[in-house]
Amino acid sequence: MKILVAISNVPDTTTKINFSDDNKTFNTTGVQFIINPYDELALSRALELAEAMQGTVTVINVGDAFTEPTIRKALAIGATDAIRVNGEAQDSFFVATQIAKAALDGGYDLVLCGKESIDHNGGQVPPMVAEILGWPSVSLVKKLDVADGTATLEREIEGGKEIISAPLPLVASASEGIAEPRIPNMRGIMSARTKPLNVVEPTATEKTTEITHYDKPKARGQVTLVDAENPGKLVDLLHNEAKII
Amino acid sequence: MALLVYVENLEGKFKKSSFETLTYGKHLADKLSTTVTALSIGKVEQAELDKLATYGATKILNTSSEKLAVFNNQAYAQVITAAAEKESADTVIILNTFSGKGLAPRVAVRMKAAIVSGAIELPDTSSGFVVKKTAYSSKAYAYVNMLSAKKVITLIPNSYKVEEAAQTAATEVFEPAVDENCFKTVVKEVKRNTDKVLLPDAEFVVSAGRGLKGPENWKMVEELADLLGAATACSKPVSDAGWRPHSEHVGQTGIAISPNLYIAIGISGAIQHLAGVSSSKVIVVINKDPEAPFFKAADYGIVGDAFEVVPKLIEEVKKLKAANA
Numbered sequence: 260m261k262i263l264v265a266i267s268n269v270p271d272t273t274t275k276i277n278f279s280d281d282n283k284t285f286n287t288t289g290v291q292f293i294i295n296p297y298d299e300l301a302l303s304r305a306l307e308l309a310e311a312m313q314g315t316v317t318v319i320n321v322g323d324a325f326t327e328p329t330i331r332k333a334l335a336i337g338a339t340d341a342i343r344v345n346g347e348a349q350d351s352f353f354v355a356t357q358i359a360k361a362a363l364d365g366g367y368d369l370v371l372c373g374k375e376s377i378d379h380n381g382g383q384v385p386p387m388v389a390e391i392l393g394w395p396s397v398s399l400v401k402k403l404d405v406a407d408g409t410a411t412l413e414r415e416i417e418g419g420k421e422i423i424s425a426p427l428p429l430v431a432s433a434s435e436g437i438a439e440p441r442i443p444n445m446r447g448i449m450s451a452r453t454k455p456l457n458v459v460e461p462t463a464t465e466k467t468t469e470i471t472h473y474d475k476p477k478a479r480g481q482v483t484l485v486d487a488e489n490p491g492k493l494v495d496l497l498h499n500e501a502k503i504i
Numbered sequence: 505m506a507l508l509v510y511v512e513n514l515e516g517k518f519k520k521s522s523f524e525t526l527t528y529g530k531h532l533a534d535k536l537s538t539t540v541t542a543l544s545i546g547k548v549e550q551a552e553l554d555k556l557a558t559y560g561a562t563k564i565l566n567t568s569s570e571k572l573a574v575f576n577n578q579a580y581a582q583v584i585t586a587a588a589e590k591e592s593a594d595t596v597i598i599l600n601t602f603s604g605k606g607l608a609p610r611v612a613v614r615m616k617a618a619i620v621s622g623a624i625e626l627p628d629t630s631s632g633f634v635v636k637k638t639a640y641s642s643k644a645y646a647y648v649n650m651l652s653a654k655k656v657i658t659l660i661p662n663s664y665k666v667e668e669a670a671q672t673a674a675t676e677v678f679e680p681a682v683d684e685n686c687f688k689t690v691v692k693e694v695k696r697n698t699d700k701v702l703l704p705d706a707e708f709v710v711s712a713g714r715g716l717k718g719p720e721n722w723k724m725v726e727e728l729a730d731l732l733g734a735a736t737a738c739s740k741p742v743s744d745a746g747w748r749p750h751s752e753h754v755g756q757t758g759i760a761i762s763p764n765l766y767i768a769i770g771i772s773g774a775i776q777h778l779a780g781v782s783s784s785k786v787i788v789v790i791n792k793d794p795e796a797p798f799f800k801a802a803d804y805g806i807v808g809d810a811f812e813v814v815p816k817l818i819e820e821v822k823k824l825k826a827a828n829a
Contacts (some may be wrong), residue, residue: 272756272776276643285640293521296757351609351619374605377641379758381621385576386609395578398606401750411692415703415751417514419696425689432606435743435750435758451825467618471634471647476782482789482799487808490817491786494824496804501786503765504708504732504824 260314261307263367265358267295267376268326282431282472294329304403305371306337314340319361321354321433335443335451346461355387357461364396365466373400374432389430397423401436412430506541507533508593510584511556513548521661521705522600523559528664529597530560531626543587545580547573557673567676575603578686586680588615600658608658619653622664641756641779661705662762701735708734709763715770715810719747724814731821739771755780768818770810773798
């Protein structure tokens with residue numbers, strides 16, 4: 260089985276977000292970049308499946324050379340090889356187009372992604388890849404098993420879960436619970452340096468969206484503290500001041 | 505030309521957040537001088553469909569064939585695209601739910617439309633078509649200009665206030681052809697507990713963290729939640745430890761929520777947790793550590809031991825409920 264895992268290069272979860280250039284650009288000064296945490300879960304599950312079924316795992320990233328340390332980290336975790344599509348991720352359709360092309364050209368059986376990137380929070384790429392390819396897809400997957408060309412997946416729904424059976428080839432997006440994130444060991448880190456990282460040029464697409472600027476939520480006012488002996492005061496404030504209960 | 509709103513139902517009933525999408529659609533349609541067509545897929549009674557007119561739909565398309573009774577993102581995307589074509593709708597609104605997330609990007613590809621997922625306000629059409637959405641896991645907002653003529657927008661539950669705008673609307677049966685291949689994907693089993701308030705679109709959320717010391721202490725959290733009609737949630741360490749299911753984890757790598765009231769008990773307020781809950785309208789923090797960073801992001805706070813404060817709080821909420829009963 261050939262698995263393609265799409266990874267995104269995102270600011271570490273502890274990052275304090277700042278913008279520069281008149282709030283038009285994310286300020287990367289002092290920011291550490293990591294594999295998007297959900298993509299890391301997808302990669303971990305892909306490696307488990309590949310090990311059980313004598314398969315391979317290729318990671319793909321759409322980005323400039325700046326993202327290569329993150330790709331090398333994925334190789335250190337255990338991916339067989341990597342593809343970097345050398346282009347700026349202009350919008351989700353552009354990214355999905357590149358991944359769909361690689362999935363088709365490489366004859367992959369399964370495309371795994373994280374449920375969303377923690378920077379753009381769109382979650383658009385996995386269903387888009389599937390729609391471009393005419394493949395089935397399941398989003399927000401908490402469990403994934405494959406046997407005899409069919410995947411069994413558990414996805415999150417309002418108030419519960421759904422068990423789905425879908426034929427390969429398939430696109431799935433990973434949610435918490437699908438696997439425990441793997442930590443690279445020394446041998447992985449050493450071997451990552453020599454694993455193939457193929458750089459390919461992107462297919463152009465028409466730009467569909469453009470971020471004009473960013474801003475940040477305004478800070479809340481000073482907290483109103485209520486005496487621990489008198490929670491009735493809190494109920495009173497929520498009822499009469501905030502008028503919420 | 506109309507604007508199309510796909511209204512999601514939950515076991516045959518429309519949720520409040522579905523009416524939020526309709527109100528959003530109605531306000532956007534007014535701005536664009538057009539009307540709203542609502543599309544329902546699945547088994548929904550006529551009396552329930554009629555509610556869609558109350559919130560601004562002037563036409564209701566009803567797709568209720570047996571095959572489409574269960575959500576299937578490929579098939580539903582085809583129905584929605586066909587409805588948009590039929591109505592000459594350039595803009596489609598979908599709710600940003602678990603299902604909507606897997607559905608809307610497919611619709612965008614089929615329609616060759618631009619897409620924004622997670623809108624929280626009406627688009628600004630003064631220069632372009634700019635939609636405000638959360639980014640960096642609610643640490644920031646991004647303003648996205650949609651460049652294509654066709655547009656798909658998904659709306660975050662609880663971010664737009666429902667308003668009635670009664671119209672008269674006829675319901676039309678709508679059964680477009682759907683590619684048989686879609687149905688190779690089969691739902692084998694649905695496990696749902698609808699007795700509980702559902703977290704992603706809950707108006708009130710009571711959440712607890714490691715400060716509660718163990719899963720056996722969640723009774724008071726559940727009692728407070730039941731009293732308020734709230735959903736229960738937890739911090740990441742709690743779901744990682746297996747005290748509560750992952751589906752209750754709110755925060756940067758869990759579910760992002762924006763309820764009207766978020767009560768955090770025994771949660772210190774790490775930046776990753778705050779990211780997922782900071783769009784809550786009112787935040788209450790109960791923590792015995794006065795230095796807990798969460799107090800800086802809260803509207804109301806109690807510095808105290810949760811095991812003493814929460815039971816008293818429960819009694820006070822009961823009193824309020826009794827007084828207003």
